[in-house]
Amino acid sequence: MTGPRPQLYWISGSPPAWRVMLALTLKGIAFENRQLDHGAGENRAPEYLKLNPKGQVPTLVIGDLVIRESIAILAWLDRAYTQRPIWSATKDDAAQVWQDVMEMEAVIRAPVTATAQALLRGTSHDPTNLASLADACDEYASRLAHQPFLGGDSAMASDIWLYPALHWIARGTALAGPKAPEICTSLTSSRPALADWMDRFRAVPGVADTYPPHWRT
Ligand SMILES: N[C@@H](CCC(=O)N[C@@H](CS)C(=O)NCC(=O)O)C(=O)O
Known part of the structure; x- marks a missing residue:
């Protein structure tokens, strides 16, 4: 364009x-x-x-x-900008990406937000939120065991949604130290397919440069 x-x-x-x-x-x-x-x-x-x-x-x-x-x-x-689609090249694959993104907004946005805020503020965690987060990560990890990205062979809007969300949890977990719940400390380490996906996404040209500047310190 x-x-x-x-x-x-x-x-x-x-x-x-x-x-x-x-x-x-x-x-x-x-x-x-x-x-x-x-x-x-x-x-x-x-x-x-x-x-x-x-x-x-x-x-x-x-x-x-x-x-x-x-x-x-x-x-x-x-x-x-039609180059490098982020909602997939075909309408059927786009439907899957939309479905994933809408489910992320509807189902895990609230648990992610509440968990990250509790970690960052040092307030108590709602076990229901932690369980929802763990369940969602289990589902993503099982899919990522069979494909490089949630969107298929390359990162799509669903991957773009999840990547900052999991980094937000990781940032809060690092700052919370020993007070962080085990579900948070092991969110990716206990799910190798999710950890590999994080590494794979970070390795895409330009992606590492988008990491929030004030989190680098
Ligand atoms: N649904 C909105 C959410 C935007 C949002 O919550 N932004 C927050 C940061 S995560 C914000 O700007 N907060 C600043 C403030 O409210 O002072 C979107 O997806 O764009």
Whole structure:
């Protein structure tokens, strides 16, 4: 696609924003970096609230077009930039990717968020969330034992959804230290197919560079 270069508004460590950065990277789309400083309240600044009234990231701006919601952005990117599909090349495979992404949003987004926040804040864990997370990881690991990515031979939107989510849990687990529940400390180590998938995804050109900058320290 020719036209204005997309501008990505993001905050370091935001899984939804990281999804968009991964999609841009996999598709090889050059973008303008509009990183916001959450601590300084830049996502609540009046100019940003005009783009995203909730003060959330990601927001993608392309000329006069403003898109919020990470999944909507991923879907738009795949229509606007047809190279390297992230919703698969065929309609039947795309249905599987959509199904996975919608199930991730509906079923595991809440347990992932609650678990990561409990780890980062040092608050108590809801065992139901931990069990849901473990069940989901069991299912993904069993699929990844037979194929390189959830989306098949290459990373699709479902992989793009899961990768930042599991890194968020891993980051919280590392910071929580001994207080982290065993389900979190062994989330990938007890599931080799999931650990291999994380390594495989990280090895895709450009992906390692998208790791949240403030998590590197
Ligand atoms: N459903 C939205 C979720 C966006 C979201 O929750 N963003 C969070 C970061 S993970 C945010 O911007 N938080 C900043 C704030 O609310 O101050 C999406 O997928 O884009």
